[in-house]
Amino acid sequence: MNDRITRLTTTQSDFDSALAKLLAWDDSVDHQVNESVRHILREVKTRGDAAVLEFTEKFDRLKVGSMAELEMDKSRLQEALERIPQDQRVALEKAAERVRDYHERQDQKSWQYEDEDGTILGQKVTPLDRAGLYVPGGKAAYPSSVLMNAIPAKVAGVGELIMVVPTPDGVVNDMVLAAAAIAGVDRVFTLGGAQAVAALAYGTETVPAVDKIVGPGNIFVATAKREVFGVVGIDMIAGPSEILVICDGKTDPDWIAMDLFSQAEHDEQAQSILISPDAAFLDAVEASINKLLPTMEREEIIRTSMIGRGALIHVADLKEAAEVSNRIAPEHLELSVEDPQAMLDDIRHAGAIFMGRYTAEALGDYCAGPNHVLPTSGTARFSSPLGVYDFQKRSSLIGFSPEGADRMGRVASVLARGEGLTAHARSAEYRINE
Ligand SMILES: NC(=O)c1ccc[n+]([C@@H]2O[C@H](COP(=O)([O-])OP(=O)(O)OC[C@H]3O[C@@H](n4cnc5c(N)ncnc54)[C@H](O)[C@@H]3O)[C@@H](O)[C@H]2O)c1
Numbered sequence: 001m002n003d004r005i006t007r008l009t010t011t012q013s014d015f016d017s018a019l020a021k022l023l024a025w026d027d028s029v030d031h032q033v034n035e036s037v038r039h040i041l042r043e044v045k046t047r048g049d050a051a052v053l054e055f056t057e058k059f060d061r062l063k064v065g066s067m068a069e070l071e072m073d074k075s076r077l078q079e080a081l082e083r084i085p086q087d088q089r090v091a092l093e094k095a096a097e098r099v100r101d102y103h104e105r106q107d108q109k110s111w112q113y114e115d116e117d118g119t120i121l122g123q124k125v126t127p128l129d130r131a132g133l134y135v136p137g138g139k140a141a142y143p144s145s146v147l148m149n150a151i152p153a154k155v156a157g158v159g160e161l162i163m164v165v166p167t168p169d170g171v172v173n174d175m176v177l178a179a180a181a182i183a184g185v186d187r188v189f190t191l192g193g194a195q196a197v198a199a200l201a202y203g204t205e206t207v208p209a210v211d212k213i214v215g216p217g218n219i220f221v222a223t224a225k226r227e228v229f230g231v232v233g234i235d236m237i238a239g240p241s242e243i244l245v246i247c248d249g250k251t252d253p254d255w256i257a258m259d260l261f262s263q264a265e266h267d268e269q270a271q272s273i274l275i276s277p278d279a280a281f282l283d284a285v286e287a288s289i290n291k292l293l294p295t296m297e298r299e300e301i302i303r304t305s306m307i308g309r310g311a312l313i314h315v316a317d318l319k320e321a322a323e324v325s326n327r328i329a330p331e332h333l334e335l336s337v338e339d340p341q342a343m344l345d346d347i348r349h350a351g352a353i354f355m356g357r358y359t360a361e362a363l364g365d366y367c368a369g370p371n372h373v374l375p376t377s378g379t380a381r382f383s384s385p386l387g388v389y390d391f392q393k394r395s396s397l398i399g400f401s402p403e404g405a406d407r408m409g410r411v412a413s414v415l416a417r418g419e420g421l422t423a424h425a426r427s428a429e430y431r432i433n434e
């Protein structure tokens with residue numbers, strides 16, 4: 001590479017600020033994006049289908065006469081499934097089976113228990129009525145993201161799944177449609193960007209409003225999701241893909257270089273970082289990067305990402321590697337070390353942890369089973385992978401027996417009068433035995 005990938009070492013005096021600068025990525029700072037997204041949302045909210053059609057023509061260069069032309073009916077999904085090459089179909093079905101198996105273990109059940117006085121307390125778990133799945137499609141097509149978004153929703157028992165996916169220049173990806181057929185998506189619209197998020201949030205004459213919008217996307221999608229939150233639920237604001245590899249220096253440097261590329265190739269803004277206590281190994285991986293980059297189909301995207309946002313970080317030992325990793329809280333963390341289990345206790349923040357030299361992050365993107373929609377930009381400090389729980393909500397259950405109403409009515413009465421809320425107090429007192 002002409003420009004070199006950033007090198008940092010924890011012993012340099014400005015390490016903390018250099019690391020903070022490397023990690024800085026705020027999808028809300030671009031005033032122009034915010035303005036443009038707000039305009040799109042307003043237009044779709046007030047003008048519905050007509051605005052969606054205009055923005056689709058403008059941003060996806062797709063001109064159609066009516067919204068009906070942007071809906072793929074179920075027979076088209078099925079045809080796509082039958083048309084794709086057999087190996088693609090088998091791979092999609094295998095991946096879907098593993099993703100389903102994994103997510104079935106996340107299903108939450110309602111529960112109840114009874115106090116000694118016959119009072120019933122519990123939690124009722126209910127799936128969402130209708131969910132909107134955003135499947136990105138600007139720079140690449142993501143059949144795997146269809147499976148990752150739709151299967152947990154199906155396992156949760158969501159009533160209706162509405163999928164949106166952009167088809168720039170009208171190019172439809174058969175594997176995406178086939179994945180929608182396999183996952184059991186109910187309706188598919190070929191819409192993208194902020195206009196698709198707006199259509200799902202507010203509803204239009206053709207696109208039904210949903211209760212929650214899930215799925216990753218570019219800055220326009222992320223900004224739109226942030227704006228509509230409150231009108232609908234959202235899963236998370238997923239930024240550009242990230243990988244952090246911790247390596248003890250004993251994995252083939254070509255493997256590590258390609259693992260870093262695997263996320264860099266998503267986006268110029270993607271972030272790939274390697275941490276190792278072995279300085280000579282960092283040199284070897286840099287040499288592999290320089291050797292392999294010219295062989296890559298997405299060379300320019302990878303180069304921009306690696307130079308702009310990538311880094312090779314030297315640390316004292318694996319303990320310090322884990323500390324730096326916790327500060328980064330990466331979307332994907334590869335522990336390419338002899339004993340990954342031994343490191344697990346030290347890892348606190350990561351969307352997904354890939355354990356051992358043979359666990360390429362790419363397997364997690366497609367077919368390991370866990371979800372590939374993960375918290376990015378440090379948000380793994382407080383959020384979790386997309387899962388069945390994102391499509392279920394909980395209602396508290398409270399059923400007092402006459403004895404329970406008497407006992408707890410006395411407690412409530414004191415607290416309510418302490419707050420000066422006498423209607424609360426008297427409501428509880430009516431049910432007390434005098
Ligand atoms: N976290 C995950 O699980 C995951 C999975 C797959 C992809 N990704 C990420 O999702 C992102 C996908 O981005 P993408 O661009 O390929 O697809 P995308 O579908 O998110 O965005 C494409 C849409 O952006 C809109 N758009 C483009 N330029 C615009 C402009 N100037 N003004 C308004 N709208 C505009 C268009 O409507 C277009 O349909 C990447 O960052 C990728 O890394 C994340």
Ligand SMILES: N[C@H](CO)Cc1c[nH]c[nH+]1
Nearest residue numbers: 142144145241242365372
């Ligand atoms: N790595 C992405 C999540 O950050 C998911 C993906 C889809 N296809 C390939 N990769």
Ligand SMILES: [Zn+2]
Nearest residue numbers: 241262263365
């Ligand atoms: Zn990926």
